[in-house]
Amino acid sequence: MKKHTDPSKDPFLDRESEKYETPVPSREFILMALKSFKHPVKAKQLIHHYQLSDPDLIEAFNRRLKAMIRDGQVVKLRAGFVIVEAQSVVQGKLVLFKEGDGVCVTEDNQSIPIQEHGLRGFYDGDKISVQVRKLADSKEVVGRINQLLEATVPTVVGRFYKHHKLFKVQSLDRKVSAHITIPKGHNAKAKPGDIVLVRILREERFHTHYEPVGEVIEILGDFATTGIEIQMAIKKFNLPTVFPQPVLKACEKLPAQVTPQSKRNREDLTKLCFVTIDGEDAKDFDDAVYCESHANGWRLWVAIADVSHYVKPNTPLDKEAKLRGNSTYFPEAVIPMLPEALSNDLCSLRPLEDRLTVVCQMSVNLEGKVTRSVFKRAVINSKARLTYTKVAAIYAGDSTLIKEYERQLPSLKALLEVYEALNKQRKLRGALDLDTIESKIVFDDKGKIEKIVPVVRNVAHKVIEECMLATNVCAAKLILRHKKPGLYRVHDTPPSEKLKQLRAFIHELGLSLNGKDKPKPADIAQLLSEVKERADRHLIETVILRSLSQAQYRPENVGHFGLAYPHYVHFTSPIRRFPDLVIHRIVLDILEANTKTTYDFETLAKMGTHLSQTERRSDEATRDAVFALKCHYMQDKIGEVYDGVITGVTHFGIFVELKEIFIEGLVHVSQLGREYFQYDPIKHRMLGDVTRQSYQLGQSVRVKVVRVDLEDKKIDFELSNEHVSSRKEKAKNKKRNHNSTKQKSEGFSEKKGKKAAPKDKKAKKLKGKGKKVKKKAKRDKIFND
Structure with a gap:
């Protein structure tokens, strides 16, 4: 100052x-x-x-x-006041976050942070006009809402309760931190303790003493209701679950089977030994693969369901699919983008049934480079529905499965070979290979969590992944070659501020990152390679992962940083992702030599913003439901002790994920010890002022479960007595070793660490006094620090 x-x-x-x-x-x-x-x-x-x-x-x-x-002269950030300079006015949709922050997302997918104090009375989804201001001496911008253009009709999930003589609902959505009053006759017979969906009624949003008033429109159950966690997430994130009547009527007109007429003008590939390879519980099969080995490399066919044949632009099916944006996958449940008549039947590449597809046929040389690719409309007949587990077992030499799938064996062997060649190119490109662990919830017969297990990615997962990546790149190249507008899957370079923090962090570990201000994917891949054998590898990988940008859909091709591709689209999952259906239509425009394209640049820009938002909405809804389920699972685990690893460090504490069950909770800073702990954002750690005890990202700790809050979906831990005792013992040993030389010179015996008897009366007299002086000095040091 x-x-x-x-x-x-x-x-x-x-x-x-x-x-x-x-x-x-x-x-x-x-x-x-x-x-x-x-x-x-x-x-x-x-x-x-x-x-x-x-x-x-x-x-x-x-x-x-x-x-x-x-x-609008200054803006108040969390760090304090900053001058702002007026720039321009933009329009967009308000997106609120659970932390209380909000952003305005414009049509070109730019996110402008909104001044926190200006969000009162606004709801998630409102269309707003924003005055954009640039922070003085900075490249950052902030927005100040100056007009509500179109109000959303907000709905809130909450717990119904009675307060004195009034009915109220406590919001369970941290985006709406309010208690909503329910007038008489508007409670839909809800009882205290029920989880309900409320529609906000009163429109006096910006009154100084504004308190929301609403009506109960649906009773979801209570916290003991099976499946309540998923229902709450669906309502909280406004996920559409019921298909409108026009969509259902359109489905009624669909044929029961693939018709002979629909097979016309398509290449017949039904004799090729295509197979689908998916998870055990998959129902919608987007893709099938077939491969042949040749002297100069491989010929690879990837067949993708031709959804565009059934879902035409601007039809009820198309409009609803675009509204949803993608399928949303919950544990044991799915909200499909398309009705089941299409997603699980006509479009799904089920075994031994003719299906309409768009096929990408690729020639791959021995170096793993795709030298030629051709797209065509075709008919295939999958010869087997395989799983990742089965294919991995076949590659491992399972004789029973090898015999069962003897006919598919040559193609499976060629697929493994082409994967290994493509993977070599992946490494040469410098694509990032971050080893993240995902978990899967296993339910019992009553719909409750039985266990949580890690999802193990085997070689079969990687084979299919490389085949899909190659196909997506070929689709992007085709669009670029014909100079058509496209909807690219872009992954921008890491933000400069995050890069700066990453460099500071790895510098403390004696590491460096090449590339200066604009590192290439290969530079980060090199860093990942260097730390592969280090004990703190997962810590470094976590920090790198959090430094990366978020992938989006945009018509501007800026490449995909993580995959190290100069151009990339999503093409291979049109049953569950609308962007893939868009790319199918663009590819087919090219194949059919249509002079009039289905989409122009402006339309794709708006669509990209919307589809990026629906993707994030689905991800957030899934995370919300999964964490709610995990909270229920932990309810009867209070007092139990687990081994964990620190997955996050903030100024208010450390987040710990339990190793065996992949559940995360918070150890509040007040539970770390009786001293003051300083948060170090560069080193991602908390450091004790007195003992210098540190808690760092990636560090193993032992914790006890002390509280589970179902309403706020929070789990609180404290360091277990075993961990604290071990920590104190280590600190004591460290101090003892550090002082060993000093102790000898002051009359301490080396063996027991006890002070030798004084050799004269004067020394004996001073003995007690010295203890008091040292004790006082130690106390003063603690308070001074």
């Missing part, structure tokens, strides 16, 4: 004195101070800077700061 400034030096003091009996620093004087600091400044720091001590003066000063926020 800079030295104090005398308020009498205010250039506009005379003007302020005319207006106010006791003037506070003028707006211009405050702006001058903020500009000189070049970093966010808190109100109390400004008060100290201007040497304000009178309570009335301080109150007036705080009112002035609020007025400056209101008028």
